[in-house]
Amino acid sequence: MSSSRSNVRWLTLGLIVALIVINYIDRSAISYAVDPLTKAFGISKSQYGLISSAFSIGYMVFAFLAGPLVDRYGARRILLVGVAIWSVVTAVTPVSGSFIGLFMARVILGAGEGPGFPAATRTVSRWLPQKERGIALAMVGGVAVAGSLLIGGPLVTQLIDTLGWRGMFWVLAALGALWFAIAWALLKNTPDEHRKVSAAERAHIAAGQLEEERSSSGSVHWRPVLTNRNLWVIAVGYFAWGFMFWGFMYWLPEYLSSQYDLSIGAVGLFTVAPWAAGVAGALLGGVLTDQVFARTGNPRTRLTIMGVALLLSGAALIPIIVAPSLTVSVTFISIGVGLGFVTGGIWWVAAIDAMPAQPGVAAGFADAAFALSGIVAPSVMGFIVSSTGSFSSGFVVMTALAVVGAGSMLVLPRHRPRLEVSAPGGKAGLAVGQR
Template identity: 85%
Template sequence: MSSVRSARPERSRVRWLTLGLIVALIVINYIDRSAVSYAVDPLTKAFGISKSQYGYVSSAFSIGYMVFAFLAGPLVDRYGARRVLLLGVALWSVVTAVTPVSGTFIGLFVARVVLGAGEGPGFPAATRTVSRWLPQKERGRALAMVGGVAVAGSLLIGGPVVTQLIAGLGWRGMFWVLAGLGALWFAVAYALLRNTPDEHPRVSAAEHAHIAEGQLEEERSARVHVQWRPVLTSRNLWIIAVGYFAWGFMFWGFMYWLPEYLSSQYDLSITAVGLFTVAPWAAGVIGALVGGVITDKAFSRTGSPRTRFTIMGVALLLSGAALIPIFTAPSLTVSVTFISIGVGLGFVTGGIWWVAAIDAVPAQPGVAAGFADASFALSGVVAPSVMGFIVSSTGSFSSGFVVMTVLAVIGAGSLLILPKRERRHELPPTRREPDLAPNPH
């Protein structure tokens, strides 16, 4: 037995190093974008802006994010994820550094638009990287790590980290530390990140074969010519966009307004707010992990992409229903508990949007992911402004929670009823390229 094992080609693990870089990118990305929500009071006082103007500032990020998430898809598919990601990280790190000195409402608004533009390519590039670096059977959990665990985890640690940075270095110093994290990721990724396994010198033949045998033929190219017709005519991709908008409204609403809601509604200090915001995002980490495992198991059992829609639809429906107690019988305990349940159930879908987008247009994962991400970003434009308008006009968050629930029901219904039946995915038996070693399994 030992001689057989020693004769087996050694499989490297570079794909997991690559995934780790992407997860780290998303963590920094989300801490950067959410940091402003913890600096609302000192920032609004320093710049002389109102709470409703802060709602517009929050939406400003998503304007840049929406446009460049959509544009980044074709760029990623044409030029590769590495180049686009490095440019994006360089841009957003510079903007994060200048945010504390932007000075006025207009300056802050423009800074947030440019920050969104820099962070927009993140998920389209991450989705293409996963589709080129991982076989289908490993993508559910991988994209749950990227789109769920990394996002929720960043917000989980972001609250305590950012509030402690504000307490220790001031709100301006907090932004400068976050800019330094982006610069550090740039340096590491420049040395280690590659577009495909073919481009990485440390990928063994055995790992190369393992990745290749779990890919569709159209997923093996490093770069493709962008074709818009398959993207814009994909019914399932439009359904994904509707569902992602619905979940996004809840996500962005809580990301930008949860600290202010807890602070104003229950008179909590900034450090207490940082601690209470841990629970929803901790639930999000758990939900994302559960969603990734369920997705991979359901796909391996059925081979049907339709299972992704069923899981997302049920999770989104339950997520919306979980918010009902918050606006019918509010209290600090009820609010934190049921927001956590709602966010946790919503994050069950966290990585599945990207897997479903790859399923819908496998030849152009960057474009498909950019299309879905643009819908998510659109909800990021709408949700903070709508929540800001509701709070300013009513003095309460209740109507905002009602809107979240209604949209969740609409999105869930679309995902459960409307998807087109796609072909089952049969994994190719082996790769035929002569330069690859035979699969050891």
């Protein structure tokens, strides 16, 4: 039977990874066009900080709302609507014309991109067995995110040099439209809906799932979500990592440019190192969490891995505060980002662990905390830079939050007994922890 097993689940995962790459290039592109955009629209640095935060307002609201919609209507429909919205908004961003216009465009862009991770998490929970989810969600939440920023810097800066900053946005909008067309033809909610999935692949997937994970859709129950201690722990930790992530995503190009007098081309090259480290960290985190889970069957180990990684990530920024230089900054920002991205895909695995019957809602809850940090971090960094002319205090805040987030994940999670997952037909399947 194994010789006839199809691998459509990996094609589906590839579509989701491509979606996240386009998603993050689109949302981060504005950080490479700060100078021409602020001059064209007459925007100050502090207003740019508010514009950066505007994205996360829409993102936070719709990440949270998208979870129930994804669990009820399936990931495919919600993703297609979201991609259509964000591609149109990306195209109109260069002609938004003013601070207010750009602020509203970024809010709507965030709304369009908000459903991405809740839908991706549900897709993975319906398309892959437990033992394959760590590396799969590391690809989605870690490699795709860091990889998009790794290639995004050189790509976006070259597009700006070649086509101008407005042309850059229009090319990115076209990429979103291309993904929409491909996903319309190939993306399905579950293996049962895809005619290319063999019976052997369906059995392989089902053997590693909880019974409630095999459903296509269902109603939303809020009380178990809002009273789930582990989900709140995940949210606190994700906010802490998010502050560091969003701070660097929106302000790293400006930090390198203003502090070390680098050209736009040099900035694009120097930003490669942190996101390359992020790709490596995400892969390490995915492999590590799958291996540890395979040995222990205990979902709490995932939170332990994230807590240690986040603590080390915050500690890595201390040399930048104490003795900053271009070499020290690029080196230790890269180490900090790489360690932070060890957690990159595990947030979503942990969200499924915490609420397996409602993975979209659980992912939306966690993602809303991440988005909240995206509102706070750019504005706080903008205020710090405007008022002090330095980024050092921002790095101190990043380190302090990392300690708080790590402590919550290492100390507060609730442990519950394991249970057995049975494969179809009553055969013993994978042992997992009761959440």
